[in-house]
Amino acid sequence: MxxxxxxxxxxxxxxxxxxxxxxxxxxxxxxxxxxxxxxxxxxxxxxxxxxxxxxxxxxxxxxxxxxxxxxLPEPKLPVKYDRKPGYRPSPQENPLNAWYWRCSIKGANTGKLAGKKIAIKDNVCVAGVPMMNGSAILEGFVPDVDATLVTRILDAGGEIIGKAVCEDLCFSGGSHTSATGPVLNPHNPKHHAGGSSSGSAALVAHGDCDMSIGGDQGGSIRIPSSWSGTYGLKPTYGLVPYTGVFPIEQTLDHTGP
Known part of the structure; x- marks a missing residue:
């Protein structure tokens, strides 16, 4: 029923x-x-x-x-680090339309990622920060948990500085389907930036962050990386926990840098 x-x-x-x-x-x-x-x-x-x-x-x-x-009690991942909700950047702050949301969440004082500014694909839960996953269906949704990989980044000393635009429910290899508008290629705004992790690659290529997190089922990290001249990695299946990330299909879901 x-x-x-x-x-x-x-x-x-x-x-x-x-x-x-x-x-x-x-x-x-x-x-x-x-x-x-x-x-x-x-x-x-x-x-x-x-x-x-x-x-x-x-x-x-x-x-x-x-x-x-x-x-059964609903399991929740711990939220370890303080943060403010942040804001939606203006067009002047966001020339590529690659940022969905800006924030500043600082992690541990030391670690392998200390001093690194990191953008998170907007299909990843960051507690207290809005998440659209590129779709108007989810507009207004605010997760109350951090994805496991978010906690790992913060534990390693990284600073999360915002959410990167992704394609509508991550179902595109282009950069034109997000409900917030197309993501522009940092080398030529008349060209696609690739998808579905379109904003993640564009922000790194444009110098807006040191690194970013994307997701990959059928090329969604590799395509935008190759189209923007950056390095992208689809990790070994299961190596990076997908807990707290919006899924497509369990046997295909990967998340990585």
Missing amino acids: AGIPTGILNPLAREAQAKTIGSNTQGVTPPTIEELDAIARQYYLNLSPEELEAFLELMEGPLASYRRIAE
């Missing part, structure tokens, strides 16, 4: 679906016979009372599992 598109359900069916799916606080509740019948009729299924009862019995097994999942 969780897969039923709510947009085509009548009000009673929508209410039944919401009640059945529930939430972490409300638990997971099976529908009544009447609610199940309303959903069935919405799809032109005329079920007998016996059939409706049989379907309710079939639901009990999966619903018991859903209830167990709903009762």
